Amino acid sequence: MKLFIALFSGILFGIGLIVSQMVNPNKIFNFLDITGDWDPSLALVMGSALLLFIPVYQILKKMLKQPLFANEFSLPLKTLIDRPLIIGAGLFGIGWGISGICPGPAIVNVSAGDPKIIAFIFAMVLGMYISNYVNIALSKPKD
Amino acid sequence: MTQLTILDSILGGLVLSISALFMLFGIGKLSGISGIFYNLKNIKSPSEYWRGLFILGLVISPFFAHFLGFSLPSSIDVSWSAIIIGGLLVGIGTRVGSGCTSGHGICGIGRLSVRSLVATIIFMSTAVITVFIVNNLLSSTV
Numbered sequence: 001m002k003l004f005i006a007l008f009s010g011i012l013f014g015i016g017l018i019v020s021q022m023v024n025p026n027k028i029f030n031f032l033d034i035t036g037d038w039d040p041s042l043a044l045v046m047g048s049a050l051l052l053f054i055p056v057y058q059i060l061k062k063m064l065k066q067p068l069f070a071n072e073f074s075l076p077l078k079t080l081i082d083r084p085l086i087i088g089a090g091l092f093g094i095g096w097g098i099s100g101i102c103p104g105p106a107i108v109n110v111s112a113g114d115p116k117i118i119a120f121i122f123a124m125v126l127g128m129y130i131s132n133y134v135n136i137a138l139s140k141p142k143d
Numbered sequence: 144m145t146q147l148t149i150l151d152s153i154l155g156g157l158v159l160s161i162s163a164l165f166m167l168f169g170i171g172k173l174s175g176i177s178g179i180f181y182n183l184k185n186i187k188s189p190s191e192y193w194r195g196l197f198i199l200g201l202v203i204s205p206f207f208a209h210f211l212g213f214s215l216p217s218s219i220d221v222s223w224s225a226i227i228i229g230g231l232l233v234g235i236g237t238r239v240g241s242g243c244t245s246g247h248g249i250c251g252i253g254r255l256s257v258r259s260l261v262a263t264i265i266f267m268s269t270a271v272i273t274v275f276i277v278n279n280l281l282s283s284t285v
Contacts, residue, residue, distance in 0.1 A: 010200020088240020127234020
């Protein structure tokens with residue numbers, strides 16, 4: 001059942017990315033181009049997602065002590081706004097702005113077989129491994 | 144040029160949200176795609192099989208979307224240099240910053256995490272600045 005839910009959620013998430021056109025880099029570029037011919041569509045994507053997620057999360061969190069098909073919720077424990085968060089998010093934004101692609105849409109686009117998507121995923125995996133060295137550098141205390 | 148797509152955007156957002164809620168309250172996992180993808184390297188352990196199934200779902204989702212009348216973009220209009228540099232930075236940034244658009248932007252803000260709100264404001268800002276620079280200062284070369 002756990003695995004079925006993971007598969008179903010993945011399919012549904014992919015459909016959401018396709019319906020909202022998050023999978024189209026041009027749509028991302030025009031959303032980010034606020035001083036040009038701005039296309040605000042993706043603000044509606046995030047807005048409608050959050051408008052549903054925030055209240056339903058609050059309600060279900062109070063109703064359910066644990067997930068329906070698992071023993072516990074795996075939630076991040078970090079609450080600190082630290083240097084890695086700021087630097088990492090900044091770098092991710094630059095990469096997203098350059099390519100118009102973020103991880104979900106890259107994976108959803110794989111089946112079209114475009115070599116650029118495959119190359120993007122290879123570069124992303126390489127970047128993920130390089131990140132270990134960035135993390136080590138950032139974790140060296142200055143004081 | 145792309146046009147404002149009001150209904151598809153709202154519908155897509157709701158579907159993303161339902162998927163993330165389903166996964167969180169079904170099996171207790173957040174739909175942070177960069178993290179799920181990176182940790183596929185631990186897939187040998189049965190407790191991690193869900194990662195493979197979620198990613199598989201993403202990969203096959205276009206076939207289901209096709210039946211609903213939605214399709215992938217016919218081509219990726221991005222230069223090779225932008226693909227490689229962008230991919231590297233997305234890889235580094237999502238690991239160092241613990242998340243991407245899905246993990247911070249939807250699940251994180253959705254749980255009212257200040258950390259994710261800050262991350263989302265930062266990556267949206269640097270992305271907007273990057274597009275501005277590319278369009279206005281580099282457009283003759285890229």
